[in-house]
Amino acid sequence: MKRRNTPTKEAVLNILTESGKAMSQDAIERKIAIDINRATIYRVLNRFCDDGVLHKVVAEDGKQYFALCNGCDETHQKHQHFHFKCKVCETIECLPSEVNFSIPEGYLVENVNCVLTGVCDTCS
């Protein structure tokens, strides 16, 4: 299963790089120049997640948002940082703040999904 380079991959990655935020499929589709099928965008995004290029966040709206892995922990496959979703501008960004928690004996944590919702600095 070797990856191939396609215009779609490149376009999606460019959008996410330029924005610097976590974006949903529909936001990417709206922002992207070329016309890409919805299912294809999801497949591209999920492939990037599998390859450790992106990571996925599920917000309170139940939607999936995808962001570049900048300094994410690759060895543990965890992205243990907080995310912030502004309810005004609707953008989601990765916060530098790390997630720290304690769990009961015998529990095994495999993934972390932490989203704070509110108003960002530019919107307040």
Added chain:
Amino acid sequence: MKRRNTPTKEAVLNILTESGKAMSQDAIERKIAIDINRATIYRVLNRFCDDGVLHKVVAEDGKQYFALCNGCDETHQKHQHFHFKCKVCETIECLPSEVNFSIPEGYLVENVNCVLTGVCDTCS
């Protein structure tokens, strides 16, 4: 808008009290004795959330889970504790571990949604 006492309300609250976990609409519908419409269950749950009886958690599957407010923040605005979802038994529970974070200047946090996913002690 005064609340009324109905068999539906009571049944839903009983289910959630007995389980002691956070439950989704479909799980409640499956567990409940009487037959209640899907939309009605959601309306009951959302009303309970408005009244501060329940709180809502969105898991990585994008679904909403509802749990009793036991010792939640008295303002009923924030429920700043972690939640754990076992990928084996699919149950979600409220953890005692509080959510602590630092946020950039000018940001205002209004809600917290933190879900850890993995395997619980009974399933491991």
Added chain:
DNA sequence: TTATAAAGGCGACATCGTCGCATTACTTAG
């Protein structure tokens, strides 16, 4: 250039949560 298989387009599907509207039933005033 050609064979191989990864990637994309398209349609379909299941799920989830909400809404509008007509009906039911809880509450309370009388």
Added chain:
DNA sequence: CTAAGTAATGCGACGATGTCGCCTTTATAA
């Protein structure tokens, strides 16, 4: 106790989301 007022419910429908199957297209290497 009865009846009016209105909260709550049932039902159908809807839009949004994410995935899958199948066939076609295309990137890549032999």
